[in-house]
Amino acid sequence: MANQELKILGQDGDDVCCEGLATAPLDEEQAADLAKIFKALGDPVRLRLMSMIASREGGEVCVCELTPAFELSQPTISHHLKLLRQAGLIDCERRGTWVYYWILPTALDRLAGFLAVPRAAKASV
Amino acid sequence: MANQELKILGQDGDDVCCEGLATAPLDEEQAADLAKIFKALGDPVRLRLMSMIASREGGEVCVCELTPAFELSQPTISHHLKLLRQAGLIDCERRGTWVYYWILPTALDRLAGFLAVPRAAKASV
DNA sequence: GGCTTGTATTGACGTTCATTGATGCAACCT
DNA sequence: AGGTTGCATCAATGAACGTCAATACAAGCC
Numbered sequence A, B: 001m002a003n004q005e006l007k008i009l010g011q012d013g014d015d016v017c018c019e020g021l022a023t024a025p026l027d028e029e030q031a032a033d034l035a036k037i038f039k040a041l042g043d044p045v046r047l048r049l050m051s052m053i054a055s056r057e058g059g060e061v062c063v064c065e066l067t068p069a070f071e072l073s074q075p076t077i078s079h080h081l082k083l084l085r086q087a088g089l090i091d092c093e094r095r096g097t098w099v100y101y102w103i104l105p106t107a108l109d110r111l112a113g114f115l116a117v118p119r120a121a122k123a124s125v
Numbered sequence C: 001g002g003c004t005t006g007t008a009t010t011g012a013c014g015t016t017c018a019t020t021g022a023t024g025c026a027a028c029c030t
Numbered sequence D: 001a002g003g004t005t006g007c008a009t010c011a012a013t014g015a016a017c018g019t020c021a022a023t024a025c026a027a028g029c030c
Helices: A028-041 A044-054 A063-069 A074-086 A105-115 B028-041 B044-054 B063-069 B074-086 B105-115
Strands: A060-062 A090-095 A098-103 B060-062 B090-095 B098-103
Touching (some): A028 A044, A028 A105, A028 B028, A044 A063, A063 A098, A074 A090, B028 B105, B044 B060, B044 B063, B044 B098, B063 B074
Antiparallel strands (some): A090 A098, B090 B098
């Protein structure tokens, strides 16, 4: 269950993580990889899921606590969780009857680093 | 031309920018606002446009330099630039015949700050 | 004025996405 | 074994998205 996420930025080979948005123009492959992750965050339900999980004391949340927070069907929440997992943003584990999700902070850190604009590029504002 | 972007995070009123992803669960409105911005970044063409503009010496790029970098029609590039502008990520100005685009670093900084996960939430990894 | 070049907008089309009800699978309980 | 609960997958549908050709608009040039 934990081995389904996509190959993520700079896991090996080309290293997207350490290059900022402003260091050099992205090539098509880098852009496609990153776009998948941003797209995963580009939905209000998924952003709320992320924040619900990330802000959780202990770092883990049971699906049974996430689903009732939305006025959406259970399959829909399950679908969004799957997309976040495929983007490498969260992971999960089954423990008995319940499934627990947690954030993968490394992915978030890489995104944050990617977005941080070096001072040079800020001069024009 | 410069006054069309959406009302952005924490421009006034509710302040999304200073709350991290992990500080508290997002409410629906905050999530919807942020999702628009992440969605704007969730396309490879738009990410490449962003990096081409951001990595540009001087911080400004003419559309006439962006369009030929893609195997896409000129209206398509124009459409993507419009979406980025509506998300508050870039702005533009017409100077004579040409239109120049530049990055709005504040928006990127806010996103980066939002994604930076506090140490507490990282313990579980 | 009319012509040319650069950019934005419109309208249409095919694809992808979010959502749901129905169903399947896993784990517990009696 | 049978029943129940938690979660994932499937198949279908309507909405949103990316793309383009055609067109419109803006600015410079003749």
